[in-house]
């Protein structure tokens with residue numbers, strides 16, 4: 154049996170009681186922390202609370218060669234991830250690989266950043282379109298810095314359908330955790346290049362450390378918000394479409410957006 158357990162958003166105490174019970178009953182515990190990270194926990198803290206050794210897998214061991222899956226043929230194996238366990242294509246793929254090997258799988262859910270952003274900002278979950286991820290820029294073989302334009306394109310298409318865009322921010326071993334400030338800077342650079350107006354006077358909502366005792370939620374125009382201090386990671390960004398009046402009120406009252414938003418919103 155292979156049990157996927159979502160650990161929630163911030164530290165070792167965000168796990169559900171069902172998740173904790175499943176770990177206690179497991180023969181072996183694996184985890185991956187490259188798709189998301191619990192910034193308030195360490196592997197040692199997890200091991201202390203769970204009373205079990207936690208084997209942290211590398212990206213290659215999850216995506217290319219998940220040889221450890223075979224242990225779930227005979228034993229109770231659990232696989233831990235940040236957030237909710239299936240808000241990630243990688244984990245769906247892993248589950249399908251296990252099913253193909255005849256391994257029974259089950260899911261124990263955890264709080265996800267995808268619902269936390271709605272709770273913290275007041276933006277309505279049914280108004281979100283396709284999500285995107287902003288990767289760190291990289292240097293091409295010709296020495297040119299390449300900035301991905303895919304997130305800009307996704308925001309543009311979502312806006313055309315009056316849908317908000319959730320923008321995940323890159324977690325990279327060498328380049329670190331992308332901040333809201335870096336993300337806005339990159340989107341504004343793409344705007345400078347493409348000049349399609351997607352980010353001109355665009356409202357943005359930045360959220361830091363959801364699930365922690367001190368989450369930060371700030372809404373404002375992208376040019377202003379990129380100068381704002383969000384503190385330590387993890388960060389995430391939302392580029393809203395036009396706002397329902399309750400959403401506008403929430404952004405003004407919960408996230409410090411300019412009060413003029415309330416006059417511009419729709420009912």
Ligand SMILES: C[S@@+](CC[C@H](N)C(=O)[O-])C[C@H]1O[C@@H](n2cnc3c(N)ncnc32)[C@H](O)[C@@H]1O
Nearest residue numbers: 189236237240265266321322362363387388389
């Ligand atoms: C690919 S998503 C993983 C989603 C995860 N499976 C979930 O359900 O929450 C990871 C990205 O979400 C954002 N994120 C995750 N947890 C966060 C948190 N507690 N606070 C702010 N952003 C967070 C970061 O931008 C991070 O790079």
